[in-house]
Amino acid sequence: MADELIHCDASGIAELIRNRKVSCTEAVQAHLDHIAAVNPRLNAIVTLADGALETAKAADEEMDRGGETGPLHGVPFTVKDSFDTAGVPTQRGSPIFAGRVPDTDATAVARIKQAGGILLAKTNLPEFSYWIETDNLLTGRTNNPWDLNRSPGGSSGGESAAIAAGMSPLGLATDLSISVRGPAADTGVSSFKPTHGRIPMTGVWPREPRRNWHVGPMARSVRDLALAYRLLAGPDGADGFATVPPTFDAGLASPADRPLRVGWLVDSGLGPTDPEVAATVQAAADALQETGAQVEFVSVPAFEQASPLELWTKLSTMEVKPAFARVTAGHEEQMFSYSAFVATMPDTSMEDFVLAEQAVERLRDGLAAFFHQHDLLLLPVTTIPAHRHQLEEFTVDGRTMGAFHVSSTTVPFNLTGNPALSMRFGTSSDGMPIAVQLAANLYAESTILHTASLLETLSPVRDRHPDL
Known part of the structure; x- marks a missing residue:
């Protein structure tokens, strides 16, 4: 039963618990045992939550009394170490915050607990959540469970590695440019970045620049993403973007009313893409077409008018550096190389900042026009499969790109706030997962989740797990 539990999704575990086929204690213990067995090789889990087994036993007793239970009653979950967790260290991947223990839970954590979820552990991240690889001076580097010599991505790489390796069925992550979707793609799990503001950022750090930050779930299945989204979404009276x-x-309103209209692309101004990644996107497009969807290869002129990645860099440099300065003042020698690099990036001039803001408005207009004609955009999540540790640059189709180019296909939807989902749909020639991304109009989460659920049934790589 333990082997079954560590590969079961959260919805399945919840069903086993409801049907008394497994206890809450057994579910938590199975994952704790698996963490002890495999985490030393991965370093995805950085802190175990004290009292998880005691909470599970109390959940079993509540069931025995016939008390009310939530949809995740007794199901273990993990949380990226940028979310506040009451009584459990939240250290943000930095020696500056070593030993920091919050008094309260972040809103997202509290909502999963209210649904019956049991906090199991905190997961690794790059310092302050600011890089495409999960490594820092406090808790070290996380490895990809499919290949220990490769990265599980960043900044939610600890979360993605934990779920892919069977140490957790469900997790909470954050996304500024790639950090929910990219790591999921690198490790073959599913993740969802809803419309900006759908899930409050209260109790999540950093909060600046919050207009581009998103909270989203990671899971082993699309149905778990849908369940977690329903539990997490909605205002909390504290986050001004969550309204x-x-x-x-x-x-x-009803996908049966007319064919789903899907546009797909692999470049369209976003830069070169690995041929195997491009082929996987096309395979997903072909699969959707076979279901009766209206599918066409498209370009998005708004992507070609100005590089979303360059716009993001200009805006973030202007907004992030002051936030870094406040936190790191007097602690500069404790900063990891990537966050130190961000803190010392050349300033964006005010003129360039304003021009970038205007370009982002045109990007929003361009996507509004696209989604007036299409229900979904299908495209790569990352431009290459999971890369080796300490990537500085890579070459695709004869073009050499800087490491951050892996996020060129995810960052547009952070700038505009559109919802986007990552799910595995292929495998590279050397055995690494390849995912596809689904994006939709603002607040059109149901379209994405419905289509992702359909694609999941068509995926050629269902029920595959890394051999650990």
């Missing part, structure tokens, strides 16, 4: 009622959805 839309969770019941509002701008997706298809």
Whole structure:
């Protein structure tokens, strides 16, 4: 039963618990045992939550009394170490915050607990969540469970590695440019970045520049993403960006009313893409077409008018550096190389900042026009499969790109706030997962989740796990 539990999704574990086929204690213990067995090779888990077994035993007793249970009653979950967790260290991957223990839970953590979830552990991240690889001076480097010599991505690489390796069925992550979707793609799990503001950032650090930060779930299945999204979405009265009622959805009222309209691309101004990644996107497009969807190869002129990645860099440099300065003042010698690099990037001039802001507005207009004609955009998550540790540059189709180019296909939807989902749909020639990304109009989460669920049934790589 333990082997079954560590490969079961959160919804499946919850069902086993409801049907009394497994206890909450057994579910938690199975994952704790698996963490002890495999985490030394991965370093995905950085802190175990004290009291998880005691909480599980209390959850079993509540069931025995016939008490009310939530949809995740007794299900273990993990949390990226940028979320505040009451009584459990939240150290943000930095010696500057070593030993920091919050008094309260972040809103997202509290909502999963309210649904019956049991906090199991905190997962690794790059310092302050600012890089595409998960490594820092405090808790070290995380390895990809499919190949220990490769990165699980960043900044939510610890979370993605933990779920892929069977140490957790469900997790909470954050995304500034790639950090929910990219790591999921690198390790073959699923993840969802809803519309900006859908899930409050309260209790998540850093909060600046919050207009581009998103909270999103990672999981072993699309149905778990949908369940977690329903539990997490909605205002909390503290995050000024979280204002839309969770019941509002701008997706298809009924997907049966007409064919789903899908545009797909692999470049369109976003830069070169690995041929195997491009082939996987095309395979997903072909699979959707076979279901009766109206599918066409497209370009998005707004992507070609100005590089979203360059716009993001200009805006973030202007906004991030002051936030870094406040936190790191007097502690500069404790900073990891990547965050130190961000803190010392050349300043963006005010003129360039304003021009970038205007270009982002045009990008929003361009996506609004695209989604007026299409329900979904299908494209790569990352431009290459999971890369080797300490990547500085890579070459695709004869073009050499800097490491951050892996996020060129995810960052547009952080700038605009559109929802986007990552799910595995292929495998590289050397055995690494390859994922596809689905993006939709603002607040059209139902369209993405419906289509991802359909694609999941068509995926050629279902039920595969790394051999650890």
